Amino acid sequence: MNPEDLIGRLLHRDGLMLILDKPAGVPVHRGPKGGESLEDGFDALRFGLPRAPALAHRLDRDTSGCLVLGRHRKALEKLGLLFKQGRIAKTYWAVVEGGPADPEGLIDLPLGRRDASRGWWMKVDPLGMPSQTRWRVMGQADGLAWLALEPLTGRTHQLRVHCAAQGWPMLGDPIYGRLGRDDPTPLHLHARAIAVPMQAGKPSVTAEAPVPAHMQEALRRCGWSDAAGSPVPQPGPNDAVGGE
Structure with missing residues (x-):
């Protein structure tokens, strides 16, 4: 991604942090096999500081939306603590096949790694780490449902495994x-909004990422319109530190 495009994706900028609208299909950092990553362009986001910003958390390659960067070491330490303490609230939008019968609820299922050969693939595991996701139906149509998801913990692939x-x-x-790797449809998971209580006594920094093009058709079928907003998430007592 060229510097102009990356700068154009800024949702928030202050002296401590940046919030980017991450595009789907681009990894946030370079993997063991190399290749292009979002991190490669961070030097364009220094805005006068001596060092490039760094990731305060991560999103999966196929997930789009709000991504937080710390602009220097102290900011990264503060952000890391906020994520660890679960004080940063996140709301994701997803389109799922089928959908819940109830309007809202809580998924409380522990998760563990599927097996050593599958990298970070996860499964429901009674002996795994506690994992909770709050969900709410925003709309339904044509065998699809539009959900607002709030991870109360931050396990790898938590939202995807919980919904499945x-x-x-x-x-x-x-x-x-259901179709696995045979499905050419892009993943419909978007980090829609985030709230970061960065400074004591001041309102949380909030940001909302626009709906990506690949999700708009399915969301419209479920009742979304371009004018539809989303409630700003509020920091709460959880431990959401991982990535989706």
Whole structure:
């Protein structure tokens, strides 16, 4: 991604942090096999500081939306603590196949690694780490549902595994979806909004990422319109530190 495009994706900028609208399909950092990553362009986001910003958390390659960067070491330490303490609230939008019968609820299923040969692929595991996701139906149509998801913990692939375990896998999920890697549809998971209580006594820094092009058709079928906003998430007592 060229510097102009990356700068154009800024949702928030201050002296401590940046919030980017991450595009789907681009990894946030270079993997063991190399290749292009979002991190490669961070030097364009220094804005006068001696060092490039760094990731305060991560999103999966196929997930789009709000991504927080710390602009220097002290800011990164503060952000790391806030994520660890679960004080940063995140709301994701997803389109799932099928969908819940109830309007809202809580998924409380522990998660563990599927097996050593599958990298970070996860499964529901009674002996795994505690994992909770709050969900709310925003709209439904044509065998699809638009959900607002709030991870109360931050396990790898938590939202994707939790939804699949309920019988409503995310549209286009190449790992946990019904068609797996045979499905050419992009993953319909978007980090819609975030709230960061960065400074004591001051309101949380909030940002909202626009709906990506690949999700708009399915969301419109479920009742979304371009004018539809989303409630700003509020920091709460959880431990959401991982990535989706």
